[in-house]
Amino acid sequence: MKRTIFSKVIAAIVIVYLITSIVVFDGSINAVTLSSPKNVILLIGDGMGFNHIAAARDSKGAPLAMDSIAIKGSVSTSNAEGGVTDSAAAATAMACGVKTSNAVIGMDTKLKAIPNLSEFFKSYNKKIGLITTVNIGDATPAAFASHAENRDEETSIVQQYINNNIDVLMGGGKADFTDNPTKASNGTASTLYKVATAERGYTAVGTRNELLDTKSIKLLGLFADGDMPYEIGRDKISTPSLTEMTEKSIEILNQNPNGFFLMVEGGLIDHAAQYNSLTNVVDETLAFDSAVKTALDFAATDGNTLVIVTADHETGGLSKDITTGQYVFSTVAHTSANVPLFAYGVGAGAFTGDIVNTDINKLIKQLMPVQASPSLAIATASPFPAISPSSFETNTAAPTSTIPSETATSTEATISPMPTISPAPHISAPLIGLFALFVCAGIAGFVLIKRKAIVK
Numbered sequence: 031m032k033r034t035i036f037s038k039v040i041a042a043i044v045i046v047y048l049i050t051s052i053v054v055f056d057g058s059i060n061a062v063t064l065s066s067p068k069n070v071i072l073l074i075g076d077g078m079g080f081n082h083i084a085a086a087r088d089s090k091g092a093p094l095a096m097d098s099i100a101i102k103g104s105v106s107t108s109n110a111e112g113g114v115t116d117s118a119a120a121a122t123a124m125a126c127g128v129k130t131s132n133a134v135i136g137m138d139t140k141l142k143a144i145p146n147l148s149e150f151f152k153s154y155n156k157k158i159g160l161i162t163t164v165n166i167g168d169a170t171p172a173a174f175a176s177h178a179e180n181r182d183e184e185t186s187i188v189q190q191y192i193n194n195n196i197d198v199l200m201g202g203g204k205a206d207f208t209d210n211p212t213k214a215s216n217g218t219a220s221t222l223y224k225v226a227t228a229e230r231g232y233t234a235v236g237t238r239n240e241l242l243d244t245k246s247i248k249l250l251g252l253f254a255d256g257d258m259p260y261e262i263g264r265d266k267i268s269t270p271s272l273t274e275m276t277e278k279s280i281e282i283l284n285q286n287p288n289g290f291f292l293m294v295e296g297g298l299i300d301h302a303a304q305y306n307s308l309t310n311v312v313d314e315t316l317a318f319d320s321a322v323k324t325a326l327d328f329a330a331t332d333g334n335t336l337v338i339v340t341a342d343h344e345t346g347g348l349s350k351d352i353t354t355g356q357y358v359f360s361t362v363a364h365t366s367a368n369v370p371l372f373a374y375g376v377g378a379g380a381f382t383g384d385i386v387n388t389d390i391n392k393l394i395k396q397l398m399p400v401q402a403s404p405s406l407a408i409a410t411a412s413p414f415p416a417i418s419p420s421s422f423e424t425n426t427a428a429p430t431s432t433i434p435s436e437t438a439t440s441t442e443a444t445i446s447p448m449p450t451i452s453p454a455p456h457i458s459a460p461l462i463g464l465f466a467l468f469v470c471a472g473i474a475g476f477v478l479i480k481r482k483a484i485v486k
């Protein structure tokens with residue numbers, strides 16, 4: 031009799047413990063306690079699916095730098111409507127943590143601006159860098175440092191970069207800066223390029239040698255009027271590689287004692303796949319992989335950096351024909367295929383399994399220490415009269431003719447609390463289970479004593 035009751039009580043305790051643990055674990059994406067990286071490098075191969083990597087590996091005849099990363103997963107990429115994404119919606123998912131419609135940059139489906147990772151990391155006083163092989167105003171970098179209803183608003187997008195003091199900007203798209211009518215601080219007509227260099231402290235470089243030589247800590251590197259050339263056509267003397275841009279970015283950004291966030295895009299993989307050019311897909315993927323190696327080497331030496339490698343979507347429907355061994359494209363468009371995910375360094379353990387593209391954003395944010403009162407500045411009112419997105423409800427500050435200094439806050443909107451931060455629980459599941467166990471033991475003891483009294 032006593033033995034049966036005792037067994038039942040023990041069984042009840044074990045069940046309660048297990049249920050408590052499971053519920054707590056299911057409560058968040060990642061209940062494992064992970065430390066915060068000082069630096070985060072996110073490398074995005076635009077359009078790079080699993081078979082783009084496989085084709086590059088086959089061509090090289092050896093493992094890629096990406097292959098050396100032990101923590102792997104895959105990412106689903108559909109847009110807010112559940113359809114095939116474009117680069118704008120996919121980059122917004124990663125940069126802002128929300129699903130949106132194609133062509134939308136840094137906003138949700140209601141065209142409300144959502145804080146991006148540049149704004150998030152700036153609130154931690156980290157330096158920010160964006161580099162790409164295509165136009166720097168293109169959709170992927172755009173979502174990480176601007177807000178626009180349509181990706182075509184490139185003149186506004188690049189104005190926002192300068193307005194937001196993004197520390198390192200490199201890629202193509204010089205025309206967007208030189209042909210961008212902007213008022214200088216004295217009210218005279220100027221261009222964004224002149225304002226950036228003369229008034230905002232940017233050093234502009236336009237060749238590989240200028241890039242390698244510069245000691246500037248605020249850099250605007252524009253190496254083509256539009257997209258940069260494919261690797262196959264790149265003048266290796268005058269035009270830097272993505273790897274060289276990555277090396278210089280890290281060199282500059284790593285001078286900040288508070289660390290940095292760097293987004294590196296291999297933008298031409300997508301273009302090559304759209305043209306169904308396997309040669310260029312392979313070349314561009316290998317060039318991207320070389321930049322990945324630079325990031326991994328830095329992270330290994332630094333010991334305080336998280337490196338994430340992924341893609342925004344798959345382009346071309348690339349597959350390997352098992353009879354011929356040839357890689358074949360099935361479309362010139364983007365597809366809904368999942369894309370690869372690799373993570374290395376501090377906090378990398380969170381980036382595993384099959385996740386959704388918005389999870390990349392959420393997992394990165396979860397790794398950062400929770401701030402007492404997060405004061406995230408969404409870049410709204412512009413010092414440049416030409417841009418003033420109407421959808422910003424908080425844009426009430428009157429634009430002035432003076433360019434505010436980096437510390438000016440008059441044009442910043444404060445949003446609080448962060449909509450997407452859900453910090454990893456500080457009390458671990460086993461501890462809560464243990465607490466439940468003590469409570470159960472107490473109740474059981476009480477029941478047993480009471481029962482003993484009745485039996486007597």
Ligand SMILES: [Zn+2]
Nearest residue numbers: 076077117342
């Ligand atoms: Zn893309």
